[in-house]
Amino acid sequence: MEAACSPPTAGKFVVVGGGIAGVTCAEQLAIHLPSEDILLITASPVIKAVTNFKLVSKVLEEFDVEEQPSTMLENRFPNIKVIESGVKQLNSKEHCILTEDGNQHIYKKLCLCAGAKPKLICEENPYVLGIRDTDSAQEFQKQLTKAKRIMIIGNGGIALELVYEIEGCEVIWAIKDKAIGNTFFDAGAAEFLTSKLIAEKPEAKIAQKRTRYTTEGRKKEAETKANAGNIGSALGPDWHEGLDLKGTKEFSHKIHIETMCEVKKIYLQEEFRISKKKALTFPRDHHNQLVIADKEIWPVYVELTNEKIYGCDFIVSATGVTPNTEPFLCGNNFDVGKDGGLKVDDHMRTSLPDIYAAGDICTVSWQPSPVWQQMRLWTQARQMGWYAAKCMAAASVGESTDMDFSFELFAHVTKFFNYKVVLLGKYNAQGLGLDHELILRCTKGQEYIKAVLQNGRMMGAVLIGETDLEETFENLILNQMNLSAYGEDLLDPNIDIEDYFD
Ligand SMILES: Cc1cc2nc3c(=O)[nH]c(=O)nc-3n(C[C@H](O)[C@H](O)[C@H](O)COP(=O)(O)OP(=O)(O)OC[C@H]3O[C@@H](n4cnc5c(N)ncnc54)[C@H](O)[C@@H]3O)c2cc1C
Numbered sequence: 001m002e003a004a005c006s007p008p009t010a011g012k013f014v015v016v017g018g019g020i021a022g023v024t025c026a027e028q029l030a031i032h033l034p035s036e037d038i039l040l041i042t043a044s045p046v047i048k049a050v051t052n053f054k055l056v057s058k059v060l061e062e063f064d065v066e067e068q069p070s071t072m073l074e075n076r077f078p079n080i081k082v083i084e085s086g087v088k089q090l091n092s093k094e095h096c097i098l099t100e101d102g103n104q105h106i107y108k109k110l111c112l113c114a115g116a117k118p119k120l121i122c123e124e125n126p127y128v129l130g131i132r133d134t135d136s137a138q139e140f141q142k143q144l145t146k147a148k149r150i151m152i153i154g155n156g157g158i159a160l161e162l163v164y165e166i167e168g169c170e171v172i173w174a175i176k177d178k179a180i181g182n183t184f185f186d187a188g189a190a191e192f193l194t195s196k197l198i199a200e201k202p203e204a205k206i207a208q209k210r211t212r213y214t215t216e217g218r219k220k221e222a223e224t225k226a227n228a229g230n231i232g233s234a235l236g237p238d239w240h241e242g243l244d245l246k247g248t249k250e251f252s253h254k255i256h257i258e259t260m261c262e263v264k265k266i267y268l269q270e271e272f273r274i275s276k277k278k279a280l281t282f283p284r285d286h287h288n289q290l291v292i293a294d295k296e297i298w299p300v301y302v303e304l305t306n307e308k309i310y311g312c313d314f315i316v317s318a319t320g321v322t323p324n325t326e327p328f329l330c331g332n333n334f335d336v337g338k339d340g341g342l343k344v345d346d347h348m349r350t351s352l353p354d355i356y357a358a359g360d361i362c363t364v365s366w367q368p369s370p371v372w373q374q375m376r377l378w379t380q381a382r383q384m385g386w387y388a389a390k391c392m393a394a395a396s397v398g399e400s401t402d403m404d405f406s407f408e409l410f411a412h413v414t415k416f417f418n419y420k421v422v423l424l425g426k427y428n429a430q431g432l433g434l435d436h437e438l439i440l441r442c443t444k445g446q447e448y449i450k451a452v453l454q455n456g457r458m459m460g461a462v463l464i465g466e467t468d469l470e471e472t473f474e475n476l477i478l479n480q481m482n483l484s485a486y487g488e489d490l491l492d493p494n495i496d497i498e499d500y501f502d
Pocket residue numbers: 016017018019020021022041042043044085086087088113114115116131132133157158230231232233234235236237238239324328358359360361376377378379380381414
């Protein structure tokens with residue numbers, strides 16, 4: 001137990017959160033400040049470590065994520081100490097943190113990396129599941145093994161991954177938009193991908209091309225330690241690899257998409273029976289045939305805003321995240337963004353003295369580069385954690401530091417429907433209004449390439465498939481070369497544009 005509230009200079013460098021942002025921040029602090037004690041306080045029994053990091057181009061990065069016991073981090077960095085206990089209360093005026101285990105820690109500088117939690121369409125309903133950490137993913141898998149039909153609400157990353165991965169269970173996918181995957185794609189890319197969804201899933205998937213997600217540390221840890229209902233770190237790429245996402249049926253995919261609708265009401269079975277004035281609309285397959293004559297009694301029913309009602313075993317709410325600021329930050333006067341995140345400036349500082357934030361918990365409030373935007377992704381969690389540590393270390397010796405290069409250009413590499421997907425800059429012409437043009441190249445089942453241009457300059461791109469264009473496009477966006485003279489030739493498959501521009 002530390003002494004109560006002494007002057008800030010007496011405290012330590014403290015990081016809250018054992019996810020990618022927090023662990024990266026603690027590691028970098030340990031490297032920059034080898035003679036300082038770094039305290040990592042986390043509610044989860046394991047930490048997330050970035051391994052095998054490599055830059056595949058100027059800004060595109062790849063790495064593995066491993067869940068490890070905290071002792072591994074302490075062994076690697078003797079000046080890091082990990083405390084496995086949730087933060088109960090921050091007292092920013094006193095530079096003091098109170099943890100669930102009853103201890104109090106004084107900080108000199110603090111970085112908050114407590115992540116985010118799923119923003120569920122209905123918090124209290126036991127049939128509505130969110131997926132965030134290992135525990136919630138396992139709960140989802142357990143429920144799926146008993147399910148004949150589930151509903152997925154939302155049109156972002158989690159929904160896209162689930163509809164492709166789930167087998168042997170009918171999926172009703174309800175989205176607010178006209179086309180699938182609105183957080184990542186436009187309608188053209190969505191159409192390209194939808195054909196893959198309708199086709200049978202190939203038996204053998206292509207080799208993994210990107211980040212691997214392992215849970216070895218977690219498995220070992222779970223044998224010795226129960227997770228007492230604590231919030232775990234967010235999952236990452238390939239989180240479903242170790243999970244058998246199979247329902248009770250023999251078929252592979254059976255997906256019905258309801259577009260441009262939201263959830264109006266959720267009824268439990270009994271409630272539904274009582275208020276069953278409305279007729280059920282049965283799901284239809286792609287030939288407009290009834291998939292099942294819905295005489296079934298379901299545990300839960302969902303009424304959509306398009307008046308249709310579906311019964312299902314349970315509902316996955318894949319509807320985004322809310323930064324984890326409550327309850328432990330209550331009573332402190334942080335400036336928060338519209339999305340509830342802690343506002344951070346260009347040095348990752350929150351509005352309160354000596355408190356920094358990084359990863360999903362924060363909301364960027366600096367003027368970003370014209371081709372960068374914040375998205376709650378683990379690449380950004382790593383970059384922010386890394387940069388926050390650099391800023392904290394520099395500030396502690398009265399120096400300043402330049403903005404990290406990774407914030408110059410938005411770059412994300414992932415995989416959807418077994419395709420490699422690279423998103424660069426303003427890939428969906430975000431914020432460009434009508435003043436832009438799109439150049440497209442699409443080979444069905446193989447690749448989809450979209451370049452977003454404004455005043456002849458490339459502002460963003462979507463590359464689906466093995467296009468090998470990421471480095472060239474990254475350079476074109478960064479150097480803002482005037483491409484007007486090339487017009488559509490830019491994507492002419494007979495012209496090797498790498499030779500042109502590299
Ligand atoms: C299912 C799923 C799939 C994803 N897939 C991808 C993907 O393919 N690509 C990608 O880039 N991103 C993906 N993401 C997003 C990515 O995982 C997150 O953006 C990233 O991991 C956030 O890291 P973080 O460190 O900010 O937060 P988190 O990983 O959420 O870590 C927060 C940490 O804070 C701790 N904590 C919380 N509250 C407290 C408290 N009061 N006291 C102490 N500790 C606390 C938690 O225990 C945890 O250790 C995915 C997310 C999910 C849920």
